[in-house]
Amino acid sequence: MKRKGHLPQAPLAYQNPAFMESKIARPLRILAEYIDPITRLRHANVGDTIVMFGSARIQPRDAALARLKQVQRAARGRKTAQWRSKVRAARSIADMSQYYEDARELSRRITLWARTLGPNPHRFVVCSGGGPGIMEAANRGAAEAGGISVGLSIQLPHEQKPNPYITPELNFCFHYFFMRKLWFAQMAKALIVFPGGFGTMDELWEMLTLLQTGKLPSRHLILIYGRKYWDKVLNWRHMVDTGTIDENEYKLLQFADTVDEAFERVRTRMESDHLQLDPAEERV
Numbered sequence: 001m002k003r004k005g006h007l008p009q010a011p012l013a014y015q016n017p018a019f020m021e022s023k024i025a026r027p028l029r030i031l032a033e034y035i036d037p038i039t040r041l042r043h044a045n046v047g048d049t050i051v052m053f054g055s056a057r058i059q060p061r062d063a064a065l066a067r068l069k070q071v072q073r074a075a076r077g078r079k080t081a082q083w084r085s086k087v088r089a090a091r092s093i094a095d096m097s098q099y100y101e102d103a104r105e106l107s108r109r110i111t112l113w114a115r116t117l118g119p120n121p122h123r124f125v126v127c128s129g130g131g132p133g134i135m136e137a138a139n140r141g142a143a144e145a146g147g148i149s150v151g152l153s154i155q156l157p158h159e160q161k162p163n164p165y166i167t168p169e170l171n172f173c174f175h176y177f178f179m180r181k182l183w184f185a186q187m188a189k190a191l192i193v194f195p196g197g198f199g200t201m202d203e204l205w206e207m208l209t210l211l212q213t214g215k216l217p218s219r220h221l222i223l224i225y226g227r228k229y230w231d232k233v234l235n236w237r238h239m240v241d242t243g244t245i246d247e248n249e250y251k252l253l254q255f256a257d258t259v260d261e262a263f264e265r266v267r268t269r270m271e272s273d274h275l276q277l278d279p280a281e282e283r284v
Contacts, residue, residue, distance in 0.1 A: 033179040037172055041150075041187070044170055047121030048279035049150060049187045050110055050266065052103060053203050054134025054194030054225075055096075056160070064090075064097035099194050099226060100137045102259050106192070106225075107141025107149075109263045115147055121279065124189060124270055125150060129180075129203075130162045130171065134194045139165035152180050181206055189274050190221035190266055195229040211252050212245075219273035223254045225262055 013019050020028065059067070071090040075083040107126045114124040126142040128135040130151030142149035143165040151166035153173045162171050174180040184191075184203065191207050193200060210216040224230050236253065239245045256262035 030176060030179060033174055033176055034182070037152075037183050040169060040172075044148065044167070045119060045121045046125050046148070046150070046170070046187065047123045048125070048189050048274070049127035050114075050124050050190045050192065050270075051127045051184050051188045052107060052134065052138035052192045052194065053129065053196060053200050054099065054103060054137075055196035055200060056129075056131045056133035056135060057197075058096050058100050058133045058137075058195070059093060060137075061094075061097040061101050064094040064100075068094040096195065099229075100134065102225070102262075103134045103137035103192075103194050104141040104144075105259045106262050106266075107138045108145045109141075109259065110266060111142040111145035111147035111149070113263075113267055115145065117275075122148060123275070123279065127152065127184070127188070128163075128166075129153060129199075130166060130173075131160045132163055134196065136163035136165060139163055143167075152183050154180055185210060185216065187279070188220065189270060189279075190223065192223045192225055192262065192266070193230075194225045208252065212249055218252075219269075221254060221266065221269045222252060223256055223262060223265055225256050227255055227257055 014028075019025055068087075068090040071086050075087050110124060111126055114122070117123045125148055126138050127150035128138040130139075130153030135151070139149045139151055140163070148167040148170060149165070150170045151162050151172065153160065153162045153171075154177060155173055155175045162173070172183070174183075181203065185207060188207075191204075193204050204222075207216070207222060211218065211220060211222065230236075236250065240247055240250050254265055256265055
């Protein structure tokens, strides 16, 4: 039966939210999470990055110390196990907060040094996972040095807002973890790994495996920051002793315990292995 009048104009497929969010359109969404970053990074003239990983739960020093004092005051006269546990937890957070300040200062120094190299392109731009904690410290240090920085955040069931120190035009949010990891690796010349949990270790192993298998050039730097923490979490030498990795693979790792040591390792490696190369030619 013929309808009277005209049908309304059908929406274009790429303007139809129901289609774009459907299972069959997944390849388009994946492609968008590749094309959007590459377009914006090129527009911002970002040549390559220094990626900084670490726990989202590590707080700034002033906030952590204020919280410790608050808990200690509240615990006075209360001798229960519950309050002793609260004080221990607050003290641990305060102790770990030094890593926030170290990440902030290291990022500031890297950015100040990188800015001396000029903006055409911007070399060794600090890049983080975009969230709070060590990620915030990395972007904050870059902002304090007057430089740009990248934030690669992830869409999670529990909301995690991007930190306010990311350069606005370089603030990205991903749905797919593997696309986010690709962008961590795509432009990175160094990975600095501060204390963290499951997510930090996941990203570390991903990058180590790419380096071990030659998917990343061997001149790329993986720097583990804070042996006091990491040597209790992971027995690196045990992997060598048991033959699950060899000595050369162990040497893919570099270590640092101070900002001075970490900055010198990063600067020296970038100058010797990457500075004279076109960053576009090294991308994975």
